[in-house]
Amino acid sequence: MALSEIQIKNAKAAERPYKLADGEGLFLLVKANGSKLWRMKYCYRGKEKLLSFGAYPDVGIAAARELKTLARAALAEGKDPMVHKPGRDFEPEKTFKAVAEMWHKNRKSSLDPAHAKRVWSRMERDVFPVLGERMMHEITPPEVLGVIRNIEERGALDISRRAKQSIGQVFQFAIASGLCDADPTAHLRGALKPRPRVKHMAKLPLALLPELINKLDQYNEEGERRSEITRAALTFALLTWVRTKELRFAKKHEFEDLEGNSPLWRIGPDRMKMHREHIVPLSMQAASLAKDMIACSQSDYVFPGQKRGVPLSENTMIYGLYRLGYHGRQTVHGFRGLASTWANEQLVEVGQPPMWIRKYHEDWVELQLAHSEENEVRGAYNAAEYLAPRRAMLQDWANFLDAMRGKTGNVAILRAA
The missing domain is CATH 1.10.443.10 (Intergrase catalytic core)
Structure with missing residues (x-):
């Protein structure tokens, strides 16, 4: 059943956050501090995801529903609303992949060709499928950590560290180029799984x-x-x-x-x-x-x-x-x-x-x-x-x-x- 304006206004803070459903995935999250946030739960390519539309009353009930409609329209076209986010213009040149291409081109001539190829292959295999179409300034530390965790799950702990390093270098390039203001990898220190102790091949003194x-x-x-x-x-x-x-x-x-x-x-x-x-x-x-x-x-x-x-x-x-x-x-x-x-x-x-x-x-x-x-x-x-x-x-x-x-x-x- 759809929410009414009175229900939203009368919703009081509780000891724990709770949700008020409006339908078709849209809901209002009432937090313990009293703030009220619009969220939309949806499924894209078999994965459950969550959109944020802002806080009530800055975003009213009519505006939230309009954003929901736009998001569902993007889904109907096979697009991820997280990337093609309702309410803002999509700028292809500021996506992670576009900036990564500029970063790689800028440094490629100074690298050993085999090393450059390995770095780009890691990005194509592990990073771009998740972050490639995301706008640089919208990527969060938990999203980057999700990429790293996916690599860690297959036991490739060295690759996970190198992927984090490359992602961080892309963000540093973007910051220097005025395309974003922060590097989310800076907040991941201590979050990565430790490498297992290396077992060295037996050798005599x-x-x-x-x-x-x-x-x-x-x-x-x-x-x-x-x-x-x-x-x-x-x-x-x-x-x-x-x-x-x-x-x-x-x-x-x-x-x-x-x-x-x-x-x-x-x-x-x-x-x-x-x-x-x-x-x-x-x-x-x-x-x-x-x-x-x-x-x-x-x-x-x-x-x-x-x-x-x-x-x-x-x-x-x-x-x-x-x-x-x-x-x-x-x-x-x-x-x-x-x-x-x-x-x-x-x-x-x-x-x-x-x-x-x-x-x-x-x-x-x-x-x-x-x-x-x-x-x-x-x-x-x-x-x-x-x-x-x-x-x-x-x-x-x-x-x-x-x-x-x-x-x-x-x-x-x-x-x-």
């Missing part, structure tokens, strides 16, 4: 490296050739800091200048986690090992599998470590952690009075590990960046591993001279 290297040098399994390939693959992974997949599918044509002074391994973007080319400068030891394997392999693969024309199997290397007694103690991926720990702990003495500084810059280490860098400045990655210092770092690492051979027991890891 550096002091136990001599034992690992000596066992690896003596590795043996059924079939002499199979032992050589497994031993070589594990040694090459330790020398180069690459992932198992990157190594298993290594092909002969990817290696350059193995006889020269600047040997390197060029891994194509299709095999890299971040889908961008990765150049691995090779130490003399790694280049020698690659050259030997290429000469012996009757396949295009540097580390061939048991069947002709296929690469080393996915489990060969980890099972090799199991045979050496490292089940649960050391993984192939953990070699990367061993190398990173070593590189980050190396110090050199400089200046007067003397002081200790890092021998290897953190960017050299991260680039050698081909880690993701979401920061838009550092994410502009060049595959050959820091090639000379990374080559020197890997040569030092290979020499360090050689120095471990034949040693027994724990070895103290000293500062670099």
Whole structure:
């Protein structure tokens, strides 16, 4: 039954808010403080939503019903009244998607193309379906949090944080451009689900490296050739800091200048986690090992599998470590952690009075590990960046591993001279 003006005027505040229905989804919300607000409940694409038409008596009963009629007309045309809101002009150039397009175009040239593509794909997949047609100044913190929660529900907690970051950057761009006054993501601090504790791949303390290297040098399994390939693959992974997949599918044509002074391994973007080319400068030891394997392999693969024309199997290397007694103690991926720990702990003495500084810059280490860098400045990655210092770092690492051979027991890891 429709409300009357007298009913609305006589509605008194109660301990809790309550509703007075007017019909077709329109109702008056009477709050505990006495304010009276017009609301309209409706369903759009299977989702229940709520429109706000303002407060009574500023918006009278006739005006509220007119706004309801306009909203229902928008629904009949397949439009969301939340976007095409009754009572105001729709400005396409001020929607979230339109502003996001301007933001992305403004910064795209300074980004690594692969990184730029990932950012835009996240927006298209997770953000635009909810916020794309909303006017910038009408988007609220709960709406943004709803987008984040949808991503969190599928367990993608890193993606949810990156989506929040991108949404916030769009709003900062809009504020600077005079298109809105506030960033709703600023109010979400502490609302996002915490990341689960990272489970790192098993790795030994550096002091136990001599034992690992000596066992690896003596590795043996059924079939002499199979032992050589497994031993070589594990040694090459330790020398180069690459992932198992990157190594298993290594092909002969990817290696350059193995006889020269600047040997390197060029891994194509299709095999890299971040889908961008990765150049691995090779130490003399790694280049020698690659050259030997290429000469012996009757396949295009540097580390061939048991069947002709296929690469080393996915489990060969980890099972090799199991045979050496490292089940649960050391993984192939953990070699990367061993190398990173070593590189980050190396110090050199400089200046007067003397002081200790890092021998290897953190960017050299991260680039050698081909880690993701979401920061838009550092994410502009060049595959050959820091090639000379990374080559020197890997040569030092290979020499360090050689120095471990034949040693027994724990070895103290000293500062670099």
